[in-house]
Amino acid sequence: MIRFDYVRPTSVPDAVKALAAKPGAQVIAGGTNLVDLLKYDVAKPSRLIDINRLPLRAIEDTADGGLKLGALVTNADAAYDVRVAQRFPLLASAILAGASAQLRNAATTGGNLLQRTRCLYFYDPHVPCNKREPGTGCPARTGVNRNLAVLGTSEHCIATHPSDMCVALAALNAVVHVTGPAGERQIALSDFHRVPGDRPDLDNTLERGELITAVEVPFSDFGRHYTYLKLRDRLSYAFALVSVAAAVRLDAGRIDELRVALGGVAPKPWRNLEAEGLLAGAAPERRAYEAFADRLLAGAQGFGDNDFKLGLARRAIVRALTQAVAGTPQSQSDKRVA
């Protein structure tokens, strides 16, 4: 592990100043991803800025009936918060589908957004990786890519974003609040993560020195018509091969509004607003779900080991929409897919 120094600011302005003050400084909160990356010499900060003493642990009601989750709210505190569970059960379900109880007790809301890909090549500093060392190449394209992306890839990178929480946040039109040297701003969750293009080293659209302070989830009312369906190699404590966050509002037996985001298949939670809009007014039936799945997966391309994701994702989308319309969301303790 690289040697670094350490500071522990107690206010957001002090943290932002500390972040700007030293090149290579990095923020640490729960540390569940960063400490692992330090051990692999993938993260090489000059200084760690411990933000755990900042006052960012509250879950606040917003004027529109939504919730604002402080950046330091743990995954467990978010998932088990009564307001989150009642207003945004899709979010609670997605969080509980991810990681383990121990990790959820430490991992934070802001950190979840900023976690890095679990691509094996990214994690091994002895092999090339354009995300870790731009310009060195991407062995994953022709290598071991079972877990990797089929959408939003580029010739430079086929990594996936590993989060479950962010997939639900994308479907819920969440907004990221950040503070930086130039002040505060808000970034739509759907604009927060990047597709790699020719800059796979940039996971997101944060500017240098910006700190996430909160994630806001605006009011929405999908009732029981939601599901987070996660498919993986073992029943728990594994990253998604394919996951689907789906929410549907029905009106007089027809689809009024539909939101679907995919995890495990792209460098960011994957949505297609145009495809969602095309389903408005449609009857909630399998043929419509299949047509929607084909549109959402348009342009998907496998790289060998992960070719199976194309068919799996299509079936998962259809199943998730069936669950959401029926009002029978996927249980995260009984993993049988109904």
Added chain:
Amino acid sequence: MLQRTDASQRGELYRVKLAINGAPHDVEVAPWVTLLDLLREGLGLTGTKKGCDHGQCGACTVLLDGMRVNACLLLAVTCDDRAITTIEGVASLEPTAGGGLHPLQDAFMDHDAFQCGYCTPGQICSAVGLIAEGHAHSRDEVRELMSGNLCRCGAYSNIADAVWQVLRDGTAGEGGR
């Protein structure tokens, strides 16, 4: 208040105050030392095990202010002023009348919930946390919420039985809450 001490050959050290199993500790650590390494190498508390050292197995599970966490993924310097319970301190959370063990320790023996035993300290600390959290209401939910603890010997069914018995019978319930 964060205090630095003189730079040594090992780099800058930071003073950290921890309450470990009820006892105060005042230690100096480099910022890259994990809580797991501090417990095992610095303080001789080797009951907490290093399995994968990457947050994938749960063998290093301890309780941080009563919440179960992976000690391998926590930098000790970030734990300043916090309370830690390791397997060495679990029995004193809730000593039973007989042998002075925690009900979960008794239950693990009653159910033969191990083979090699390497994952057991993490399993038991995790189960203490699980019961305190109060989110498991069935054996299936115990299994799901214990999924952060791997057992390469495959004693899972007996582990789930042991934890579920203590949870259901409430013998360990109140002390942990």
